[in-house]
Amino acid sequence: MGQLAVRQSVSRPRTIRISFGESGDRARSPMSLLQIEPASSPAPRQPLVHLDALWLQVAGTVCNLRCTHCFVSCGPANHSHTLMSRDEVRAHVEDALALGVRELYFTGGEPFLHPEMSAIMDDCLPLLPCTVLTNGTLFTPGRLAALARASEGSRHSLELRVSLDGWKAEDHDRLRGEGTFERTLAGLVAADRAGLVPIVAVTHAIDEDTDALVGRYQELLRGVGIARPRLKLVPLFRLGREAMRARSYEEPETLIGLSDEALDPERLQCGHSRAVTTRGVYVCPLLVEEPRAHMGARLTDALGSFPLFHGACFTCHRTGMTCANH
Template sequence: MSLVQIARTNPQAPFVPLHSLDALWFQVGGTVCNLWCTHCFISCSPKNHTFDFMSRSQVRKYLDASAQYGVKEFYFTGGEPFMNRDMLDILADTLEFGPASVLSNGILISPRVAKRLHEIAGASLYSLELRISLDGFTAFTNDVIRGEGSFRKALAGVKNLVAEGFLPIITCMQSWEDAENAMVLADFTKMLHGIDYSRPRLKIIPPLRIGREEARYRGYTEAEFIAPEMLEGYDERQLLCTSSRMATDRGVYVCPILIEKPDAKLGDSLEESFVPYALRHQACYSCYLAGAICSNFAPARDEQ
């Protein structure tokens, strides 16, 4: 979508400021992934190099700069972060600055990688969280979206993490009706107990109807956008873009969701990105409804 088309789509889009830089995200895996999920909202794949891996020195530059802005936590995503050969060193660097979370599909988390993650976490005062994506509690429901064999491989990664003392957050895109939530969460929990994950944590996220998800199921309707009056009385701090930014190999973007939108690039440095942003994209509507859908716990539905 061109900037002209965006302006036509939602010319009255309200702006939100960056209240504080609480979290810094890294597109450390670029748009390169070992899976080709049919719902991927930034269309990642083994061949998508629209964004490439971030180097250790690129990440370090942002970490050094983040200290002066009081960043409290760091998130790593992609693509698949563990396809980046520097990932373990990058995490060791990051844990000098604050807590870190990695969003992964789990497939490359071998016993060796899990052990190294345990060592890296153990050497830091800060916590290391792993979020593993699954799209169903059976191979049938997961693999139709994430690819054949991906359920078995992701669960192996979860098991390896659990064996090293981690409590990975299992993340799943909601593809069922709200009324079925309790049943789905119960089945997820039962499945995870079956692989000796006795205290599973689950996070259900709403679909983002962009990228491949737009073709898989549906895009946004014309009624799904943010009008200025919708922010009256609304706590805009729920939106990730009011408290975080996304660093990539080609500059700083407003959030992890919109990196493919040309207007979402805000500058080449953190400082340049400290500008208000107009919520003109329809994906903003999903954030509006659900809150900080990318963060670890809100609106997570944790099950112990």
């Protein structure tokens, strides 16, 4: 495909419909029918208002778990995005500092699989507030003690954001694997006792009663000794394995046809952040497996506006969701 055709595919998005046959076929073949239709109108464009947050996919798509709702389909054997080197992290952070970035997020995959994660924290925490997104199953006393020392010795905050997808073991384990609820809960308690006061990330359906959800999680966490539960609610995105587990985005779930003027440029996280992997820069951490979301090799290549063509953009716009802590 030539350069002109590539540009056209971004500026004139297309609706992709995925249909499955019988339920038995679904497990054998993820796509039994693929239809691509031209979009009736262009997608609105979101400007980068300011680079507030840089997301670094330090662990690539490598994870010790294989969660059935993972939006980038991470797992032990997924090397779609590889581990970032310490030098790669430094280079992207230096570029981000020059652009006025205010905080860093480290994700994957599972960041604590990275053999240089402690050294990366030593490099970055003196510069900016840092958050590590983790499943909480790889915490050891030594690792938590080192993180606590780093946090205490820095003027910047160090946050651990731990995913917990059910206040009952059967709900969490159904998504993340047998026995993971107890391991994650133990990791949360250990991190809290180390003085790190983790943030608990909870996925939920868009139409779910979040007040009731928060109450159940607070009761669970207080019951295991976490006095100040901190929760981050994250809507389910129909990407990766979640699209296979439930369904992919459907035609009405789109921002295509919405005018630029109808957007609040401050509302969406892609107006305030970018994500980097070993493949380069993406518009956001949700779309690192979407080729059309790749914006270049360096942050300076990714300062322009972006067409909100994806169903995930619809979810962000509808919920006001941001991947950031606040």
